Amino acid sequence: MGLGGAALIAVVLAVVPFVASITGVRQASQIVIGVLAVLGVNVATGYGGMISLGHGVFIGVGAFATGYYVDGLALPWLLAIALGSATAALAGALVGLPALRIKGIHLALVTLGLAIVFQPLSKRFPRFTGGVSGSGIDAEFVSPSWWPSDTRMATAVYRYLFCIVVVGLALWATWNLVNSRLGRAMRAIRDNDTAAAVYGVDLISARLQTFAVSAGLAGLCGALQVVLVPFVSQEKFTPQASLVIYATAVIGGLGTIWGSVLGVIASTIVGKVGQAAAGADGFGPIGEFLDLLDESAFVFGVGLILLTFLFPRGLAGIGRRNQVTS
């Protein structure tokens, strides 16, 4: 990650609470935690070489689980968040089991199927998910007593900072992980699993761990969603949402931590520009196409196609020399 880029992001993040409205701070928090889900896809697909089109599922599991732990079991928030993320990691390991044999494009197929099945499946367990209409979480994530104020704005800022700290820690941990023994094993498997096995990499354990970590990151995103908005509902976890997360990861650049951050930044900028463009009237037939820019799914779909043609290594790969890949 470029130091200059990181410093710029830190400055922008620090300025937000001073200039933005309460809605703005809440939106900024959502954007920040979005990095976790994209990072999850990046770990599985970019580092592990396992295409996952269904990461929305793990966000969902993390959110539902956290809601249940904090409300149903009345656990303290920090524990509930950790357990929620762990539950998603467990779900990821379960999904990772078939990934031991199913590879490449077929794994993409299975994970897409999972993304499509998740909504009807979660309606079947209303005790945890609130069924069709979702359910509110009674426990609220409030600021501790040493926090200077407990107005709504102050609470929003506290949650915002909490999310930044958690996401920062997760980025740091993932950075260390991908540069550890497991990280090297992941990349070896991605590039050539037979060769990796010959060199003594335990394929089964490495693949399961990769999928678990990847799902755990997405689950952490889900847990923080509950922190920000005390409401869980299956409505948010559409197949399209999963695909947009995947697209963000690819657009940002797979196989670098920086790419996930870049993908989320790009999606934020494009989203704002799209909103502005859709708001502009009086362009006649062109206006209709401008309206489309407000549809994140449309922009991401087209963006995914364009990036694949122009910058196959994503935004993070622009300007870098192409590596030789087989």
Added chain:
Amino acid sequence: MDLVLLLQRIFDALFNSAIYSSLALALVIIFRSTGLLNFAQGEMATFTAYIAFVLLSGPQPRLTGGGLAGLVPGVPFPIPLAIIGAVVCGMVGGAVTERALIRPLERAPDLALVNITIGVLLATNSLMGQWWGTGPRVFPAVFPSGAGQNFTILGARLRYSTIGVWAVLLAVLVLLILLLRQTRTGLAFRAVSISHANAELVGVRVGTTLMYGWALASGFGALAACLSANSVLLEPNMMLRVLVYAFAAATLGGLDSPKGALIGGLIIGLSQTLIPAYVPFIGFELSVLPALLAMVAILLVRPAGLYGTKRIERV
């Protein structure tokens, strides 16, 4: 067990089976020739169903939405003509997609092609939502499907519409077989399916042949979407679930076997109706879960499916 009820359920399932079989055929045609799973197949098909819808509704901007409103013909088309129009549009769309988006990436890794199909899926899906709204539209029945329009066999009703879709499917299949067996293009397509390099060596234009393959597949998809739009209601996400069933059917039959797609569609269609009926937990809402589990199980235990070619990997 109530045998009449069982027979009735089987008859009901046959309609969906035909739809899954034809979408599975579309997936198989593309997989067989390019080794690519077209995740956008369902959305491309839904788009053509909307085209049929626009052709059917004539000059009613309110119904057709903003997009394409200017292109709407002055008179509403009769249903068969509208469907033929949609199939032709689908075939052109498929060919253009292959030429513009897939062929330039011929030598790119699998991941790039997955990205392209996902991109097409997302863009088409939201385009439809923007142009025609996300709410469901009533698509007219292609075959008479009202009350009483059925044969009664052993006390169970077999609808005319079920017979109709199967008649269309089988007729198109006969055409497909004739095309593959009796024409030069068909021969070229079979050669390309076996080996791109060898086909090229004997002078087959691989790219053009693949383009025909995509056109054919998208035609099948369009037909599936138009025939099912009445029963599942026309909406942008219409084919997402159908796609899971179709993929399950194609996997079960073997991803590179047209015969397998047909039989796989039959089995998946039957199990979609019969499993929820006899396993209360699954229920109608979750009927897509057994299809997904079946797909995973087949990929784990017997990746070649029932009729597919066994893949041998050189290490």
